[in-house]
Each structure stands twice: as C-alpha cells, then as structure tokens.
Amino acid sequence: METHEEAELCFPELLNTSCLKPVVSQTEALVYHILLFTFSPLTVVLNLMVIISVAHFRQLHTPTNLLLLSLAVSDLLVGLVLMPVEILRKITCWFLVDSMCSLYLFLAWFSVSTSVGDMVLISVDRYVAICDPLHYTNKVTVKRVKVCICLCWFCSGCYCFVILNDNLTHPGKHRTCQGECVSHMYFFSGIIDLVATFILPVSAIFALYMSVFVVAVSQARAMRSHITSITAQRSGKAVANKSELKAARSLGVLVVVFLICFCPFYIVSLTGNSFIPLLAFCMTFVMYLNSCVNPLIYSLFYPWFRKAVRLIFTLQILQSDSCDYTMV
Template sequence: METLEEAELCFPQINTSCKKQTRPQSESMVMYILMSSISLLTVVLNLLVIISISHFRQLHTPTNLLLLSLAVSDFLVGFLVMPFHILYTEPCWFLGDLVCVLYYVLNIMIVYASLLHMVLISVDRYVAICDPLRYSTKITQRRVKICVLLCWIYCVFLSFLFLCDNLKQPGRYNSCYGQCVINIIGALDLVLCFIIPVSTIVILYLRVFVVAVSQARAMRSHITAVKLQSSVTVTVKKSDLKAARTLGVVVAVFLMCYCPYYCVSIYGSDFISSANLFLVFLVYFNSCLNPLIYAFFYPWFRKSVKLIVTLEILRPQSCDSNMMKETTE
C-alpha cells in the first residue's frame, strides 16, 4: 500500500483544521466501488428476506420472526451504517461533529442489535432441540415479539449510554477541525458487546450440538424409543435439527466476522487503527452474508425470491401460497 501524502487543509479558512491526506486514485476507486457494491447487495438481499417473511403467512413462525428482525437490522447496516462508513474513510469529515456522534449512535445500536438477535436465535434453537415437547408453549409469537421489542429498546439505551459524553459536547475528543473521533470505554464495550453475548451463544450452541448429535445417533440406531414415536414427531425433530444446523452456520459465520475486530482491539488502539478499515467492514459484511446462507439452505427462501422477482406476490391471495411444498422446514 502506498504511503499517504499530505495535502492541503480540510478547511483552509480555519486555522485549527486537520490536514487533508490523499491516497492513490486507483486505490480509492476500487475501495469505493467494492464498499458501495456490498452496501447495495446487503440492502437488496435483506429486503428480500423482509418481504418474504412479512408477506407469506406460512412463514410467520417464531423462528422466522427472529430472522425477520435480524434482516431489519442487517438492512439498516447496508442502508445507513455502510454508506456513512464509506464517508468516514474519507481523509476529512465534512458532516459536522453532531452527525459524527449520531453516526456512532446508529452504528452501535444497529450492529449490537444484530448481535443480540444471534443470542435470541441461539436460545430459540436451544429450546427447540433440548426441550422439544414444551417448545410450542415456551416459544410463542407473542413472546418472540416482546423479546424483539425489548432487544431494540435495549440497543437504543446502550448506544446513548456509551456516547453520553460525546452527545453532551460533540467534537470534544477531536484534535483538529475535520475529524470524527468519539470516546468509548473499551473494557465496557468488550464485555457488553462481545464477551457476554458471544459466550452465551457458544455455550447454548455447544449444548445444542451435543443433544443434536445424540438424537441423530438414536435415529440411526433405531432404538426402541424412536421406533415407538409417530412419524410426525420424527419429522418435526428432523426439521428442528436441520434448522439448528442452518442457524448454526449463520452463528458460525457471524463469529468469524465479529471475532477478529474484538480480538485485535485487545492489543490496543494503535494496532486496531492500522487495521480498522478492513476489520470494521468485515463486521458489516456479515449482514450481507446472512441472506446468502438462507438462499443456500432454505428452499422456502429461494421460492419466495422467485415469486417476488416475477411479481407473482402481487396476485390476490398470494400471501397464502404454500411455501413448504418442497421442504419440511
């Protein structure tokens, strides 16, 4: 990578202005095209998920409601967070101190919402696999809606809590005019936004994995208990195991995208600043990957996308279409 060369001031009319840094035009062009393309793809793919689950009544299950809310947060990452991040990579910040703080408020709120939705999905799969007989009574649509609402409220509260000082006096941590710098207690961010939720996700899915493996072995061995069950019960269990596997892939990809940023941040601000652009965008890129995973594992999602693209959802009663015809999901 070429060394950035100093150029004129960001705001020549202001003595305290930051110095503008320039980068090779080819490098900037490639970066902007790549980041803009990923942002647009994230918006389109998650919009398809939102329309699919919202429109087709057969997809209104507790698990899919969690996926719907996760898709909303991923959509907002592509629609709001990524475009602002592209502007943030510019040598100078021209949108003012207040917009800088509000950008970080949106950033923390939306990205942390995605993280908490992963926790809720892990809890959903844990109950479905480890306590299947009481799943329908424990995990209801009403309870899921309440949990999703509380999740978003908590994320809004946490984002304002983290940036309270910055909101009181925007720009107080800038060393020169034209910067966008905020102050967050690193230890608090690491514990609340990474260690606690990620530990919860890993522990729950380890338990799900152990139970799923034991159930799979029991089915293959055709033990007496499995033979006595009805075919419907076995189908439900297979469906739950498949859903757990699919959402396990979602969680695994999520951890691969989030862990590098927080692991590197432990080494200090100097190290993280040098790799900040790539690691932060890797976190955002996870929002683009989730719909691709659905498309690969969920036949109902592929079918719904086909109906959306061909505009068949505009037909009367299209919301009652049978989306499970090709799958037991």
C-alpha cells in the same frame, strides 16, 4: 502517491483548525469505490428481500423467522448507512455537522449490539427447539418472540446511549480538527462494552450451541437405532425432530459466520491495535460484511427464501392472495 504536503485542507477558510483531506493512492481509491458500490447496495437489496419475504407471507410468520427478520432490519441499517459512511470517511473529510457524526456513531454501536442480541435469541430458540421439543410450541410463541425482539432493540438503544453519552451530549468534543468524525470511550466504558457485547454473548452462544450439538448427536443416533421399529406416531415425531435438527444446522452456520466476522474486530480492540487506521478499517468492514453474508446463508439453506425472492422479482407478490401462498 501523494504526500501530506500535497494534501488539501478540508475547509480552506479555516486555516488553523481544518483537517487535511485523506491522502489515498489511485489503487486505494479504486478499492474503496468498489467496496462502496458493490457491497453496500448488495447488502441493502438482500436484506430487503428477507424483510419483505417474512413480513409479506403469512406462513413465514414463525418465531424463528421473526428473529431472522429482526436481524435483517439491523443488517439493512448496516448496508444503508454504516458501510457507505465508513468507506467515505476513508476517502474524504467529514463535511456534516458534529451532531450527525454523533448520530452515525450511535447507529454503528446500536446496529452491532442489536445483531449480537438477535444472535443470542436465535441460539436460545434453537436450544429450546432441540433440547425441549415437547414444550417448544408452548414456550416459544410468536407473541413472546415479538416481546423479546422489542426488548432487545430497546435495551440495545439504552445501552448505546449510556456508553456513548459523552459523544451524544457533547458532539465534536473529542475531534482534533474540523473535518473528522471520531468517537471517544473511556477505559472503563471500553471494558464494559467488551464484556457486554462480546465476551458474555459469545460465551452464551457457545454454551447453548454446545448443548444443542450434544443433544442433536444423541437424537440422531437414537433415530438411526430405532428407525425400523418405530410406530407411525413416533415416526411423525422423528420427522419433526429431523426438521428441527436441520434448522439447527442452518442457524448454526449463521452463528459461526457471525463469530468469524465479529471476533477479529474485538480481538484487535483487545490487543490495542485498533489505533492502526487501516487495520481498524479492515476489521470494522469485515464485521459489517456479516450483514451481507447473512442473506446469502438463507439462500443456501432455506428453500422458502429462494421461492420468496422469485415471487418478489416476478412481481407475483402484488396479487391479492399472494400473502397466503404456500412457502414451505
């Protein structure tokens, strides 16, 4: 393995201010390249499938699917920009201008905050669907969900601009040498971010899904105990409730995987171990990996997604009436 003495400068013409090029072994370089050329393209392709599916087929224009569409857009951003840049930062210098570094940091925080916001909205959607099913169609409409999604993205953008204001208004202020891209956050800002993007959202998601779980269990017991004496009208309602319960379970898996991927990053940050470069990279990449896993969850639990992917790859969506196909 190379030593720091053997490492080259990022900018040889800047002898006194240039950073050293990252020193990685051949094994480490191989691992980074595998991550770069496997997970990044896979994340982009899978999330494009979700975006095209929900956007193209009219039957999929439901409130819940619009929330999945919003999540897929933020996940696409992760696969398209954040994953490759995070990996390249480990194996090479930052050769772009400081303003591009600030833009990358903003996109990284923006993607995470919108994903968290989408997960909270998904949890609220399932809470209303299970706990107040009679009023779900009136309370959760496509128009209201679109407004909530727009507010989520707008508020996330404003929040990230405030948190990263110093990095955005003074690009390169906190770097120690030419060739690195680093973010700086004051202690108070870090506490605010921890509460706003981790503690409060996770607490809300946990509380909402615990309520969903309790109601789902009671509904399942009620359906089992009255299945033989139920009327035709109530039978239809039972089928509807069963469908909502199935959707709740599917989206529950999505939320659990989200927490598994995001919690390690914030736990490491909370314990102060984020200054260990390799550990920080691993936790960040695991968090980004959630963007690749989400579409895989859809493929396991949603028949409409599998059908949509088949129609996309067979180019049947190019037919004039394809947007009206029956998907569910």
